[in-house]
Amino acid sequence: MKWFGESWGAPICRHVGHAATPVGSMCGHCDAPIREGDHGLLVPYVGHPGPPWVAYHLDCFLASVGITVPGDTVDEVFVRRRDAPREDPKT
Numbered sequence: 001m002k003w004f005g006e007s008w009g010a011p012i013c014r015h016v017g018h019a020a021t022p023v024g025s026m027c028g029h030c031d032a033p034i035r036e037g038d039h040g041l042l043v044p045y046v047g048h049p050g051p052p053w054v055a056y057h058l059d060c061f062l063a064s065v066g067i068t069v070p071g072d073t074v075d076e077v078f079v080r081r082r083d084a085p086r087e088d089p090k091t
Contacts, residue, residue, distance in 0.1 A: 004019045007039075
């Protein structure tokens with residue numbers, strides 16, 4: 001596992017490798033693209049041809065394992081990311 005973006009102060013940011021932000025990769029939870037300025041995790045994945053990792057926005061990864069900030073539900077995190085205005089990652 002690696003993290004990307006700016007540190008959010010968690011121990012993972014001190015003890016696990018940092019990676020470049022995978023701009024344009026689709027989040028493994030919400031299917032929205034990772035954008036410049038996002039932060040999150042790259043999680044190892046084995047199962048089909050393609051990249052050996054899956055990118056997640058930090059809030060999406062936490063929601064995928066049942067952790068949300070007070071006032072949010074897992075579904076609210078998904079809907080917020082899914083419905084956010086999207087820019088073409090190629091531009």
